Amino acid sequence: MDKKRLQWHPAFFAVLQIELEEEKQFIQFYAEYNLTCKPMQIDVLVIKKDSERRIEKNIGRMFRRYNVVEYKGMKDYVSVNDFYKVIGYACILLSNTKQVREILPSQITVTLAGSHYPQSLSNFLKRTYRVDMRLAYPGIYYINGLLFPVQILVIRELSKEDNIWLSRLRSGLELDEDIEVLAKEYKGNEGNPLYETAMDLIVRANWEKYQEVRKMCDALRELFADELEERESIGIEKGGMEKLITLVMRKMEKGQSAVRIAEDLVEPLDAVQELYDMIESHPDYDTARLYALLADRRKDQYLIRK
DSSP: OOOSOOOHHHHHHHHHHHHTTTTOOOEEEEEEESSSOOOOOEEEEEESSSSTTOOOOOOGGTTOOOEEEEEOOTTTOOOOOHHHHHHHHHHHHHHSSSOOOOOOOOGGEEEEEEESHHHHHHHHHHHHHHHOEEEEETTTTEEEESSSSSSEGGGGGGGGTTTGGGGSEEEEEEIIIIIIIHHHTTTTTTTTTHHHHHHHHHHHTTTHHGGGGSSSSSHHHTTHHHHHHHHHHHTTTHHHHHHHHHHHHHHTTTTTOHHHHHHTTOOOOOHHHHHHHHHHHHHOOOOHHHHHHHHHHHHHHHHHHH
C-alpha cells in the first residue's frame, strides 16, 4: 500500500455532508472558505438557508445561521491554539461584512472535530473561563458561556448507529462492526462523489483490514465485489489522481500558484506543476477529461520509453 500522506480533510468534508444528508435542502456547505479577500480559510462553513429551521441530526442540533467547523486529522488533536484560532475565525466572519452588525454573535456557532478527547483543552477552559465541556450526545460535547456556542466532536466516541460514516472516519476499524457496515452503506452509492471520497480515504487508512475482505463470507464479498474488482485491476491511483486534479482546480480558482498548491497539499511540485499547466491549457475540461488526458500522456511517455 502506498505510504503517501493521507488527505483526511476532503474526506471529512464529504462525510460531514453525508451525515447531514437529510438536511441538505436546508443548509449549504463551503470547503476551505475564504474569510477575507486575502486567503484565510476555514475548513468548512455550514450556512442554514432558513435560520429558524432546526437541524435534527445530532451533530447539527446546535447549529445556528453560520457554523464554523474546524477538523483535525487522525494523527492530530484539538489544542488550545486550535480553539483560539477558530474563535478568531468566527470573529472575522462576524466583522467582515458590508453593514455593521450584519451578522450577530448569536447567529454563529463553532465546531471542533478530532479523533481524541481534548483533555488539555478541557482543563484549560475550566481553569481559565470556568466553563465545562458537557456531554450532550455520545461523542458530542457542548461548551456554553463563551462568545459563541462551541461543540467538540470526538470522532471515535460518536454513535456508530447515528453517525455511521463520521464515527468511522479513522484507521483501526474492525472487520465485522465497521467495515461490513460501511460496505452495506456504500452499496448503491458508488457513483456519488461524496461517498467515493469518504470510502477512498477510509479504505486507504484501513488497507490491511480491507485486504481481509478476500477471506470474508460470500455475502460480504458479493457486497464489495465491484469495489474489489476495480481496485485490484486499476488500484486506487485513478480515484486519488482525480481527487488531486479537483483540489488543484479549486485552488487555482482562488489564484494560488503551483508552488503554494504543492505546499498546501503536501504533493511533489513537479506533479502539481504538470496538472497546473494542463488545467491552464484546457480551461473547459472537467476532472474526468483532464484525468483521461493525463492518462493518455503517461501512456505515450511509457511507449516512448519502451
